[in-house]
Amino acid sequence: MKKETEQELNAFIEEWKETPEKNKEVFLHFREYLSRKEGVTLDFMQRPGLTYSLRAVHASQKKKDLFVMVDVIEDDPRWLSICFYGEMIADPEEKGDFVPEGLLGEDAVCFDLEERDEVLIRYVEARMDEACQKAATE
Template sequence: MKEIDAFLDDWKDNDTRTKQAFIEFRDHILTMEDVTCEFIARPGVSYSLRPRHKNQTGRDLFAMADIIDDDPSNRWLSVCFYEDMITDPDEEGDLIPEGLPGGADGYCFDLDEYDEKAVNYIKERLNDAYRSAKG
């Protein structure tokens, strides 16, 4: 994924370490079997990594790991999932009614700074979504 690598090379992280969190999410997704990723760049708005399992039908993704680019010097992350593809036992996510592609309800988990516990919690949600997507 040359485009995402070039973006990450140019991203100057700050003390919030959101770049580190995003790289951990990306690397976690890349370990998943039979998954392809689309990278959608909308400078000034967001950069979005969208994984899809080869067995998925009806949906083009099982998660969206977005880098919110409203302030390039202070980017933050929003990782979103379809409501019916994950669990949220600690109720950390924000319900987003009709906020995902296809007008589906979803949950988003926002990070404005690196937090190991939150990163690991979101990785578990990625695992949930992956299991749901592969059938």
């Protein structure tokens, strides 16, 4: 991540007040989870008042600009929407929502996390692993 972008992300995190839903904690967890993946670079894009997006791309990835986007949705309280390109993951338990043209104009599968849910977190991590592996070969 570029130094300036990382400073923006850190400033965003610092001003984010945690709520009983623990969504800030989950966001930090996913940031750490993705940052430990070999060959993965993170980026952060802000649309103040709407969303704050953590985006992960694999160094070998050629066809797409990212393989997962962890959006912080500006609401009260803030919540997370974790989106993948539809063709990059399976959703065997159908926990995600199919969103036509929902990720940078392409079909997506998104998982909404309104509060800390360990089962859903693990499920999303498995999707992150799957998408990362696919991104590494495309």
